[in-house]
Amino acid sequence: MPIVWYFDFVSMFSWLQWPAVRELAAQREVSLRPILFGALLTEMNHRGPAEIPRKREFSYRYALWRARRQGMPLRFPAAHPFNPLPALRLCVAAGTTVDAVGAIFEWIWAHGRAADTPEALEPLAAALGIADVRSALGTPEVKAGLQANFEQAVRQQVFGVPTLAIGDELFWGADAHAFAMDYLADPGLFADGEMARLGDLPVGISRFRS
Numbered sequence: 415m416p417i418v419w420y421f422d423f424v425s426m427f428s429w430l431q432w433p434a435v436r437e438l439a440a441q442r443e444v445s446l447r448p449i450l451f452g453a454l455l456t457e458m459n460h461r462g463p464a465e466i467p468r469k470r471e472f473s474y475r476y477a478l479w480r481a482r483r484q485g486m487p488l489r490f491p492a493a494h495p496f497n498p499l500p501a502l503r504l505c506v507a508a509g510t511t512v513d514a515v516g517a518i519f520e521w522i523w524a525h526g527r528a529a530d531t532p533e534a535l536e537p538l539a540a541a542l543g544i545a546d547v548r549s550a551l552g553t554p555e556v557k558a559g560l561q562a563n564f565e566q567a568v569r570q571q572v573f574g575v576p577t578l579a580i581g582d583e584l585f586w587g588a589d590a591h592a593f594a595m596d597y598l599a600d601p602g603l604f605a606d607g608e609m610a611r612l613g614d615l616p617v618g619i620s621r622f623r624s
Contacts, residue, residue, distance in 0.1 A: 415581035415601065417444045420567050421515075422451035423505070424498035426477040426488065428576040429523040431588035432516065433486070435578070438595075439512055446510050447563040448502045451575050452495075457568060464495045480588075489526030501529040503551040506559040508542045517542060 419435050421428035438444055455462050464470045474490065481488035501518050508514035521527050521538050528534040532548040539547035550556065570579055578585045578594045583604065585594035597603050604610065 415598075416579075417442060417598070418447055418566075418570075418579040419444055420447050420449050420563075420572050420575055420577045420579065422449060422498055422575045423501040423518055423522055423529060424451055424495050425575045426474075426481075426490070426523060427588045429488065429519050430477065430480055430484065430486065431576045431578075431591055432519050433484075434588075434591045435576075436512060436516060446512070446515055447566065448505045448510065448515075448560065449564045449567050449572075449575065450499060450502060450560070452498075453564055454567060454572065454575070458573060460573075462495070487524040489524065491522060491526050491528055496528070496530040498529065500532050500535055500551055502560055503556050504535055504539055504542070504544070504547065506556045506563075507544055507550040507553070508539075514542055 417438070419431075421431075435444065435446075439446070451462065463473045474494075478488055501522065505514055505518055517538060518529070521535075522529045527538075529538075532539075532551050536547050539545075539550070544550045567577075570582075570584065572579070572584060574586045576586075576588060578591065580594060580598055581601070583597060585591070585597070604613065
């Protein structure tokens with residue numbers, strides 16, 4: 415089954431899942447697909463966690479708590495949410511390799527550095543072999559690559575980041591990684607008993623009209 419990881423550098427939970435995804439990518443083929451989370455929220459007409467004041471506060475503290483439990487560094491940049499588009503485009507320009515993804519994540523979340531302008535990313539871009547970062551991020555090929563990732567996410571009905579897509583199944587959130595690995599080890603997991611029933615569970619009441 416194809417394995418795809420959808421993520422955005424603005425997401426601290428993507429950073430928290432990254433070590434497990436990197437380990438998985440060392441064992442199996444994993445397609446890394448950066449996407450613009452804000453555009454996904456707009457597509458679904460949803461508010462993000464950082465757009466709900468108390469949820470924002472909780473999410474930040476929970477992420478830091480989880481990082482400490484995992485023994486991972488986590489230092490928030492000066493402002494959050496920030497515009498992740500330059501970092502996403504840099505990732506595509508650098509080939510969306512494991513090394514490039516890791517370097518960008520570490521720049522933002524291990525060191526708390528700004529990533530919201532091409533100028534802020536210049537030292538990192540140079541380390542990734544990109545001399546003229548502004549030109550690289552503005553090429554039609556880079557923009558088209560990022561857009562293609564987003565369109566694929568919409569086709570797969572991705573509803574958040576990070577999401578690990580295994581075949582047609584979506585596993586949302588860093589805390590769902592173990593769930594995803596159990597499914598990868600046993601693809602029949604959802605075909606049995608109560609798991610199977612949940613796939614067709616009727617909606618009892620809805621606040622929204624279809």
